[in-house]
Amino acid sequence: MTTDTKLSTLGEFGLIDRIAAHVAGGEGVITGIGDDAAVTVLTPGMQLLTSTDMLLEDVHFRTTWHDPLALGRKSLGVSISDVAAMGAIPRWALLSLAIPAGFPLEFLDRFTEGFLAMAGEHGVTLIGGDTCSSKNGLVISVTIMAEQFPHLILRRSGARAGDEIWVSGTLGDAALVLSLLEDGAVCDEPSLLSRLLDPSPRTRVGHALAESGLVSAMIDVSDGLLADFGHIAQQSGVGGVLYLERLPISADFRRRASRFPSFPHHLILSGGEDYELAFTAAAENHEKIESIVKNSGIQATAVGIVTSFSGVEVVMEDGSRYIPRKPGFTHSI
Amino acid sequence: MTTDTKLSTLGEFGLIDRIAAHVAGGEGVITGIGDDAAVTVLTPGMQLLTSTDMLLEDVHFRTTWHDPLALGRKSLGVSISDVAAMGAIPRWALLSLAIPAGFPLEFLDRFTEGFLAMAGEHGVTLIGGDTCSSKNGLVISVTIMAEQFPHLILRRSGARAGDEIWVSGTLGDAALVLSLLEDGAVCDEPSLLSRLLDPSPRTRVGHALAESGLVSAMIDVSDGLLADFGHIAQQSGVGGVLYLERLPISADFRRRASRFPSFPHHLILSGGEDYELAFTAAAENHEKIESIVKNSGIQATAVGIVTSFSGVEVVMEDGSRYIPRKPGFTHSI
Numbered sequence: 001m002t003t004d005t006k007l008s009t010l011g012e013f014g015l016i017d018r019i020a021a022h023v024a025g026g027e028g029v030i031t032g033i034g035d036d037a038a039v040t041v042l043t044p045g046m047q048l049l050t051s052t053d054m055l056l057e058d059v060h061f062r063t064t065w066h067d068p069l070a071l072g073r074k075s076l077g078v079s080i081s082d083v084a085a086m087g088a089i090p091r092w093a094l095l096s097l098a099i100p101a102g103f104p105l106e107f108l109d110r111f112t113e114g115f116l117a118m119a120g121e122h123g124v125t126l127i128g129g130d131t132c133s134s135k136n137g138l139v140i141s142v143t144i145m146a147e148q149f150p151h152l153i154l155r156r157s158g159a160r161a162g163d164e165i166w167v168s169g170t171l172g173d174a175a176l177v178l179s180l181l182e183d184g185a186v187c188d189e190p191s192l193l194s195r196l197l198d199p200s201p202r203t204r205v206g207h208a209l210a211e212s213g214l215v216s217a218m219i220d221v222s223d224g225l226l227a228d229f230g231h232i233a234q235q236s237g238v239g240g241v242l243y244l245e246r247l248p249i250s251a252d253f254r255r256r257a258s259r260f261p262s263f264p265h266h267l268i269l270s271g272g273e274d275y276e277l278a279f280t281a282a283a284e285n286h287e288k289i290e291s292i293v294k295n296s297g298i299q300a301t302a303v304g305i306v307t308s309f310s311g312v313e314v315v316m317e318d319g320s321r322y323i324p325r326k327p328g329f330t331h332s333i
Numbered sequence: 334m335t336t337d338t339k340l341s342t343l344g345e346f347g348l349i350d351r352i353a354a355h356v357a358g359g360e361g362v363i364t365g366i367g368d369d370a371a372v373t374v375l376t377p378g379m380q381l382l383t384s385t386d387m388l389l390e391d392v393h394f395r396t397t398w399h400d401p402l403a404l405g406r407k408s409l410g411v412s413i414s415d416v417a418a419m420g421a422i423p424r425w426a427l428l429s430l431a432i433p434a435g436f437p438l439e440f441l442d443r444f445t446e447g448f449l450a451m452a453g454e455h456g457v458t459l460i461g462g463d464t465c466s467s468k469n470g471l472v473i474s475v476t477i478m479a480e481q482f483p484h485l486i487l488r489r490s491g492a493r494a495g496d497e498i499w500v501s502g503t504l505g506d507a508a509l510v511l512s513l514l515e516d517g518a519v520c521d522e523p524s525l526l527s528r529l530l531d532p533s534p535r536t537r538v539g540h541a542l543a544e545s546g547l548v549s550a551m552i553d554v555s556d557g558l559l560a561d562f563g564h565i566a567q568q569s570g571v572g573g574v575l576y577l578e579r580l581p582i583s584a585d586f587r588r589r590a591s592r593f594p595s596f597p598h599h600l601i602l603s604g605g606e607d608y609e610l611a612f613t614a615a616a617e618n619h620e621k622i623e624s625i626v627k628n629s630g631i632q633a634t635a636v637g638i639v640t641s642f643s644g645v646e647v648v649m650e651d652g653s654r655y656i657p658r659k660p661g662f663t664h665s666i
Contacts, residue, residue: 030380030483031486031488034489034568035419035488035489035490035568036384036415036416036418036419036489036551036552036553037382037383037384037415037416037418037419037421037477037479038382038383038384039380039381039382039419039486040380040381040383041380041381041483042375042381047363047372047373047374048372048373048374048375048381048478049370049371049372050370050371050373050425050427050460050461050476050478051369051370051371051427051461052427052429052461052462052463052474052476053429053463054429054430054431054463054465054472054474056431056465056467056468056472058468059431059465059466059467059468060465082369082370083369083370085369085370086368086369086370086372088370092383094383094384094385094476096385096386096387096474098387098389098392098472127383128383128384128385129385130385130386130387132387132389132392132393133392134389134392135389135391135392135469135470136468136469136470137468137469139387139389139431139472141385141387141429141474143383143385143427143476144370145381145383146370150363150374153364153372155364155368156367156368156369157368218369219369220369235367235368
């Protein structure tokens with residue numbers, strides 16, 4: 001195939017066939033791509049978990065930055081992150097693409113390759129979707145389906161005063177890279193770049209934490225820790241104190257931070273797209289949590305304490321306290 | 334609320350809260366809108382059916398034609414049609430919206446009202462979704478989930494030579510209205526307009542046909558009967574003959590057809606968006622099928638015969654035969 005092969009020469013059904021050719025059967029799949037609806041069967045006793053995300057060109061990604069392979073990976077990865085945050089086992093995905101006229105087929109092939117690679121790494125089977133034409137940029141919509149036994153599902157609503165607040169991995173890397181790319185700066189550290197362009201959903205640790213029975217609430221950090229822990233606090237009817245000096249940052253982040261006029265705390269607290277897990281657990285289980293996380297091959301850090309009074313505040317390095325007015329993050333370039 | 338209320342003053346979370354406020358619990362819903370993923374439970378013994386559709390402004394709809402209420406209804410209706418065509422019981426939906434800056438909130442409120450009205454009419458609960466900003470027009474993505482016992486699920490692949498080919502309702506109305514609107518012609522017959530702008534998914538008759546055990550294959554007619562029966566033929570390893578004079582057309586269609594230089598057969602055969610059901614059943618059960626369909630409050634017509642040789646051909650009114658080269662339809666305005 002040459003790079004100038006266009007979707008228009010293939011048509012909608014041709015593209016679907018082209019994608020379907022790379023998809024094998026999967027766990028619980030009765031009927032995959034090719035009928036009016038996909039048919040799947042859940043593991044007996046498990047409940048269904050579903051989440052969906054939409055990604056738009058020039059809003060969530062730019063084709064000039066995003067290698068199509070990484071974009072395919074990320075398109076599924078961000079949805080897997082949602083069900084990982086419930087402690088669930090991802091199973092099936094639907095992929096919809098709205099494609100501009102003349103869009104290179106090779107991009108779509110690489111995108112599909114990345115999407116299916118991410119799927120394979122997390123035990124997910126692509127079972128259906130939709131394709132149509134777009135007049136303005138590529139639009140990607142992904143639905144993920146997962147399953148879990150009812151008593152193992154972790155929600156945002158179970159945090160209790162006195163619990164420790166944990167976060168996996170490091171924070172702020174993706175927001176830092178976005179900031180660098182938006183400024184036109186060079187960012188050639190692959191490990192840092194991949195935090196924005198090809199994040200790793202925390203399926204394994206999420207599942208292990210669910211099975212431990214030790215976690216009271218969990219969420220994925222997609223809008224920044226302040227906003228996302230804020231959701232836990234609100235839905236649990238509690239508050240929280242986060243200690244700035246404990247927030248985990250990468251060596252890459254620390255080195256790159258020097259180019260900012262002041263240390264970019266806002267990227268750690270309110271930058272988006274970390275796709276780490278934030279969760280709460282009784283302080284007495286600190287060592288057990290550490291051990292579970294370590295066995296899953298990543299790190300996690302206790303960064304604060306759940307409080308009985310509402311609101312989230314940040315204790316700064318000098319002991320002063322910062323109470324944010326509006327912790328949200330909007331996924332817009 | 335006034336018409337100049339803008340989404341930007343409300344924010345992403347505000348919009349989600351606004352939609353969620355109108356959603357009550359539903360059958361099988363454990364956790365709806367508001368966590369990382371929705372949690373639902375299937376009826377024991379049933380399998381899960383899922384389908385997704387994306388609708389783009391100026392590709393699938395125009396806000397100048399589409400009343401937001403009807404657009405909300407249709408956005409869910411086209412997905413419900415997919416699971417109705419499998420004989421399944423629709424249960425849950427996810428709704429993603431990418432919204433241009435300055436988009437009127439009143440439009441979104443009316444859209445949501447229509448979406449939830451369609452949901453209520455078909456026993457569907459909105460359990461989650463995604464909202465984000467769009468730089469170019471409204472983008473809507475809907476995922477529908479349904480359930481059914483394995484032995485009652487109807488696929489495209491079961492048609493047998495000798496079966497009759499049936500179609501529900503009438504064909505070509507939506508394509509006729511689209512043709513009129515595109516030409517700038519006046520179309521003020523509500524019953525005709527609604528065939529394009531507010532189609533009715535055939536949930537009830539689809540379910541009744543599945544329960545009868547008499548139907549060998551079924552599909553929804555979204556790309557025109559020729560293309561969609563073509564899918565049944567291909568996936569069943571058979572062919573078919575369709576009799577043009579038997580194809581059901583509405584009185585509105587017949588009257589409006591007079592403005593065309595020749596009778597617009599192409600709209601009946603290959604126009605899109607009928608959202609009727611096409612299905613096959615043994616000829617000996619003709620009367621039983623008629624009775625089941627009648628009890629569901631609509632009509633269905635036997636329009637052809639499944640053949641053992643591959644390919645689909647149309648017998649014209651003068652007895653000549655038309656063998657289409659490419660029966661497809663692309664959902665583009």
